[in-house]
Each structure stands twice: as C-alpha cells, then as structure tokens.
Amino acid sequence: MADINATEAVIRPETPADAAGIETLLGHAFGPGRFVKVSERVREFARYRPDLSFCALAGAEVVGVVRLWDIHVGPDRALFLGPLAVHSGRRLDGLGGRLVERAGAAADALGEGPILLVGDPPYFRRFGYDAGATAGVRLPGPVDPRRVLARGAAGPMAGPVRA
Numbered sequence: 604m605a606d607i608n609a610t611e612a613v614i615r616p617e618t619p620a621d622a623a624g625i626e627t628l629l630g631h632a633f634g635p636g637r638f639v640k641v642s643e644r645v646r647e648f649a650r651y652r653p654d655l656s657f658c659a660l661a662g663a664e665v666v667g668v669v670r671l672w673d674i675h676v677g678p679d680r681a682l683f684l685g686p687l688a689v690h691s692g693r694r695l696d697g698l699g700g701r702l703v704e705r706a707g708a709a710a711d712a713l714g715e716g717p718i719l720l721v722g723d724p725p726y727f728r729r730f731g732y733d734a735g736a737t738a739g740v741r742l743p744g745p746v747d748p749r750r751v752l753a754r755g756a757a758g759p760m761a762g763p764v765r766a
C-alpha cells in the first residue's frame with residue numbers, strides 16, 4: 604500500500620463522496636469539542652458553498668479540508684471560512700496555507716467576499732486576515748474579538764452574523 608506521507612497532496616473542490624473522509628479528519632483534528640465552537644453555531648444557519656470548498660487528497664485519503672459558507676454581517680453579504688484542518692501527519696508543509704489561499708482565490712475569482720473567520724491571528728495574518736474591520740461583528744456566542752478576522756473588507760463590518 605502507498606505511504607500517504609510520501610504522496611503529494613492534490614487540492615480539488617470537495618464532492619459529496621468526500622464527506623466520510625472529511626468527518627474522520629475533522630474528528631481527529633478538533634475532537635468532539637468542535638461542536639461547541641461558535642463557528643459551528645454559524646455553520647448551523649449558513650449556506651454551504653461547495654464551489655468554494657476544497658479537499659486535499661493523498662491518494663484516496665482526505666488529508667486536508669477548507670470550507671466556505673454564505674453569511675450576512677448585518678445587511679452585507681460575506682463568506683465564512685471553516686473548518687480548516689490538515690491531517691496531523693501532513694502539517695507544517697504548507698498544505699494548510701495552500702487550502703486557505705485556494706479558497707480565497709476561488710472567492711476572489713467570483714468577486715465574492717469579504718471572508719470572515721474565527722481563528723488564530725498569528726496563523727491567518729500571513730494570508731491577509733486581521734481584526735481591523737471586525738470590531739462590530741456580532742457572532743452567535745462568546746468569542747475573543749482578537750480571533751475574529753477578515754480579509755477583503757472594504758470598510759468596517761458591523762452587525763449580527765446571520766444567514
């Protein structure tokens with residue numbers, strides 16, 4: 604059997620057939636605690652965008668995922684990024700970054716955005732995400748405002764995050 608750690612990961616749009624592999628990956632990456640995250644509350648009402656969601660595959664195995672969702676922030680359309688996860692055996696090799704950038708480029712190509720997320724500023728800063736426009740964003744649960752990041756905002760984002 605091929606060693607997945609020696610196989611170059613290929614990024615392509617997510618398909619329904621990837622669902623089981625993605626669930627396994629997310630279970631390992633986040634554990635059961637992922638269901639209590641505020642991002643999960645957003646994903647309960649947001650509309651999933653399969654055209655802006657990507658998988659990384661090493662052979663037949665899903666080793667990375669990033670998803671985007673349609674939301675509004677107050678009256679304005681936006682996208683919500685997450686979950687982002689890379690298989691523990693494939694980290695620190697740029698794959699997470701390739702996934703974030705692929706999703707961002709796909710949104711840019713459609714003229715969509717800004718992209719909002721809840722995540723670690725030191726990681727996402729390198730991809731152009733920061734908290735500069737997000738002070739007025741109200742998420743459906745408690746969150747450290749320093750972790751509410753966006754990319755591509757034309758001005759301050761303000762109001763509740765909603766469907």
Ligand SMILES: CC(C)(COP(=O)(O)OP(=O)(O)OC[C@H]1O[C@@H](n2cnc3c(N)ncnc32)[C@H](O)[C@@H]1OP(=O)(O)O)[C@@H](O)C(=O)NCCC(=O)NCCS
Pocket residue numbers: 632633687688689690693694695696697698699700701721722723725726
């Ligand atoms: C976060 C995650 C997707 C990064 O994937 P990856 O493929 O290792 O990322 P990359 O190889 O593109 O980037 C690695 C770099 O990011 C840094 N990094 C990784 N996670 C970080 C974090 N939480 N905060 C700050 N820096 C981080 C690494 O130290 C490394 O830095 P370097 O380039 O200076 O060596 C992966 O660690 C993961 O799946 N974690 C568990 C799930 C998770 O936390 N997802 C993000 C939720 S917001």
